[in-house]
Amino acid sequence: MKRFPVLRFVRTLALGAALAFVTHAFAQTDALPSWNDGAAKKAIIEFVQATTTQGNPKFVPPAERIATFDQDGTLWVEHPMYSQVMYCLDRVPAVVKAKPELAKVEPFKTVLSGNREAMAKLSEGDLLKIVAATLTGMSVETLNAEVKKWLAEAKDPRWKEPYTELTYLPMQEVLKYLRANGYKTYIVTGGGQDFVRVYSEATYGIPPEQVVGSAGGAKYGYDKDGKPFLTKEPKLLLNDDKAGKPEGIHLMIGRRPVAAFGNSTGDQQMLEYTKAGEGARLSMLVLHDDSKREYAYGPATGLPATKVGSFTQALYDQAKKAGWVVISMKDDWKRIFAFE
Amino acid sequence: MKRFPVLRFVRTLALGAALAFVTHAFAQTDALPSWNDGAAKKAIIEFVQATTTQGNPKFVPPAERIATFDQDGTLWVEHPMYSQVMYCLDRVPAVVKAKPELAKVEPFKTVLSGNREAMAKLSEGDLLKIVAATLTGMSVETLNAEVKKWLAEAKDPRWKEPYTELTYLPMQEVLKYLRANGYKTYIVTGGGQDFVRVYSEATYGIPPEQVVGSAGGAKYGYDKDGKPFLTKEPKLLLNDDKAGKPEGIHLMIGRRPVAAFGNSTGDQQMLEYTKAGEGARLSMLVLHDDSKREYAYGPATGLPATKVGSFTQALYDQAKKAGWVVISMKDDWKRIFAFE
Numbered sequence: 208m209k210r211f212p213v214l215r216f217v218r219t220l221a222l223g224a225a226l227a228f229v230t231h232a233f234a235q236t237d238a239l240p241s242w243n244d245g246a247a248k249k250a251i252i253e254f255v256q257a258t259t260t261q262g263n264p265k266f267v268p269p270a271e272r273i274a275t276f277d278q279d280g281t282l283w284v285e286h287p288m289y290s291q292v293m294y295c296l297d298r299v300p301a302v303v304k305a306k307p308e309l310a311k312v313e314p315f316k317t318v319l320s321g322n323r324e325a326m327a328k329l330s331e332g333d334l335l336k337i338v339a340a341t342l343t344g345m346s347v348e349t350l351n352a353e354v355k356k357w358l359a360e361a362k363d364p365r366w367k368e369p370y371t372e373l374t375y376l377p378m379q380e381v382l383k384y385l386r387a388n389g390y391k392t393y394i395v396t397g398g399g400q401d402f403v404r405v406y407s408e409a410t411y412g413i414p415p416e417q418v419v420g421s422a423g424g425a426k427y428g429y430d431k432d433g434k435p436f437l438t439k440e441p442k443l444l445l446n447d448d449k450a451g452k453p454e455g456i457h458l459m460i461g462r463r464p465v466a467a468f469g470n471s472t473g474d475q476q477m478l479e480y481t482k483a484g485e486g487a488r489l490s491m492l493v494l495h496d497d498s499k500r501e502y503a504y505g506p507a508t509g510l511p512a513t514k515v516g517s518f519t520q521a522l523y524d525q526a527k528k529a530g531w532v533v534i535s536m537k538d539d540w541k542r543i544f545a546f547e
Numbered sequence: 548m549k550r551f552p553v554l555r556f557v558r559t560l561a562l563g564a565a566l567a568f569v570t571h572a573f574a575q576t577d578a579l580p581s582w583n584d585g586a587a588k589k590a591i592i593e594f595v596q597a598t599t600t601q602g603n604p605k606f607v608p609p610a611e612r613i614a615t616f617d618q619d620g621t622l623w624v625e626h627p628m629y630s631q632v633m634y635c636l637d638r639v640p641a642v643v644k645a646k647p648e649l650a651k652v653e654p655f656k657t658v659l660s661g662n663r664e665a666m667a668k669l670s671e672g673d674l675l676k677i678v679a680a681t682l683t684g685m686s687v688e689t690l691n692a693e694v695k696k697w698l699a700e701a702k703d704p705r706w707k708e709p710y711t712e713l714t715y716l717p718m719q720e721v722l723k724y725l726r727a728n729g730y731k732t733y734i735v736t737g738g739g740q741d742f743v744r745v746y747s748e749a750t751y752g753i754p755p756e757q758v759v760g761s762a763g764g765a766k767y768g769y770d771k772d773g774k775p776f777l778t779k780e781p782k783l784l785l786n787d788d789k790a791g792k793p794e795g796i797h798l799m800i801g802r803r804p805v806a807a808f809g810n811s812t813g814d815q816q817m818l819e820y821t822k823a824g825e826g827a828r829l830s831m832l833v834l835h836d837d838s839k840r841e842y843a844y845g846p847a848t849g850l851p852a853t854k855v856g857s858f859t860q861a862l863y864d865q866a867k868k869a870g871w872v873v874i875s876m877k878d879d880w881k882r883i884f885a886f887e
Contacts, residue, residue: 462756
């Protein structure tokens with residue numbers, strides 16, 4: 208380099224001009240256009256500005272800029288049923304076709320009956336049997352292909368849109384805004400890690416290696432031609448829910464997040480753990496209080512926490528006490544879906 | 548953007564000039580100056596050029612550019628003992644000070660005696676007891692602080708250098724060369740994930756979230772003031788060795804690597820798994836055949852594989868048959884350490 212001081216100067220000048228332009232363009236644009244002005248939007252913008260401004264006491268070095276997001280109910284709709292559960296139920300006929308003896312065995316018999324009321328009453332143990340039968344026992348590549356195919360065809364019953372269209376536009380903006388400011392964005396979900404990884408990149412711009420989820424084993428072996436492959440096993444390695452979230456974050460990321468976003472008691476420990484770190488920290492909770500444009504459940508309604516998205520009054524009280532920022536879907540979000 | 552076509556043009560021009568300069572500078576520089584010209588160096592350069600050139604049939608999209616590296620014996624010296632084992636042995640006096648009853652119990656009694664010959668004969672079960680006593684039972688922060696302190700003081704007995712100086716300069720160049728070409732570099736080690744993460748960023752430029760290693764649990768809990776923290780547990784979640792390497796790669800990365808580097812039977816499955824993928828794949832094995840500048844063991848010597856770095860003749864034969872590239876330390880590396 209030392210031999211070309213003039214070229215070096217030209218390069219510095221060129222990069223400088225480019226950067227100045229980009230910075231200028233950003234300053235003029237609202238990075239969160241689907242958010243109404245209010246405490247939640249303000250908290251996000253102030254946090255990003257403080258943690259990315261050199262010299263600010265809250266500055267966070269780029270390598271430490273980790274932001275984690277729960278998925279179901281935080282990045283996309285979780286009501287009336289997690290999309291992964293829908294996938295597993297939809298896969299039951301194919302599983303029974305391959306193993307006809309299951310047709311007479313519960314819970315498969317109930318699922319095949321198509322009786323929605325009976326299906327809604329299936330116990331957690333029943334659901335685990337269905338999950339094991341539909342998400343394990345095949346190669347990783349086969350699972351990926353099956354999930355991809357299902358996602359291309361399946362539609363949410365209310366909006367008649369593919370599930371991957373049911374992401375919250377305001378949260379998509381937060382993901383992009385954080386990434387534009389040097390943050391690595393992670394999904395930290397109680398859902399199946401391999402399931403979410405199939406669509407995370409196309410849906411959220413989050414690559415598979417930045418998805419932390421409940422994870423089963425994948426066993427190494429060889430096919431008849433000696434070619435190695437991995438088989439999905441029913442053994443659970445990580446239950447990425449509640450205390451399992453900070454534990455999973457430590458296992459898979461190895462750093463405490465600086466910002467975390469959730470919407471239920473399953474996210475409580477992740478939000479606590481994030482907020483308990485030193486320096487600037489942002490913990491946010493999405494409150495489902497928009498019965499018209501989406502759903503209202505949990506403390507927003509005074510009704511008991513539902514089966515999915517169990518956002519309790521106690522969690523709401525903890526949020527207020529601990530300085531987490533509550534996002535009201537009704538008041539803080541100008542627009543909820545991109546397809547609207 | 549549409550309102551400022553001139554500015555946009557200036558920006559494009561500026562970025563273009565900068566990129567052209569950078570590309571030009573790279574083309575003129577040898578990215579692997581510590582490598583002798585030969586089959587190994589040629590294989591690396593051809594692989595990188597083919598996988599990063601648009602239009603080349605071997606082109607790999609940036610998102611899929613994953614390269615994995617074993618650590619001990621591949622990125623740094625593993626002889627005569629893994630540095631992590633040295634750490635655990637060095638920590639025994641402090642552990643016994645806190646729990647004096649251990650002084651009379653094996654294997655701690657032998658370690659305290661300082662008798663190197665007796666210590667070398669400790670069984671794997673004994674070593675596991677020492678690992679559990681020295682790497683678990685404390686908070687994640689305490690472990691990090693202790694490892695950092697040890698690394699700053701401990702020195703390798705042969706070169707009298709800190710362990711973190713014993714990295715192979717040619718491999719450091721490969722890491723940088725791959726990253727400069729859009730590859731994400733990962734460590735995939737049989738060593739302890741939390742141990743390696745303490746120094747991976749400073750030593751290799753590999754952040755903690757890109758270290759996959761043998762991992763114990765970390766349990767979430769609260770201190771007396773209600774502040775949450777994680778405690779290292781003796782429970783093993785991932786034994787990241789042999790078949791555990793592709794299994795760990797699937798768990799933590801979720802993509803098959805395009806390039807992989809190892810040096811022992813512990814890396815066999817990772818190299819097979821990498822090579823079995825479609826398209827361009829690079830699997831490389833470091834052969835320790837330089838008794839003068841480093842060590843010679845395994846098939847290079849005709850001697851049996853040693854306790855650490857068990858590179859067997861069978862692995863060498865598999866490499867030759869499967870088209871993995873063997874790196875001869877003696878012939879392929881011009882220089883081994885930066886401190887030389």
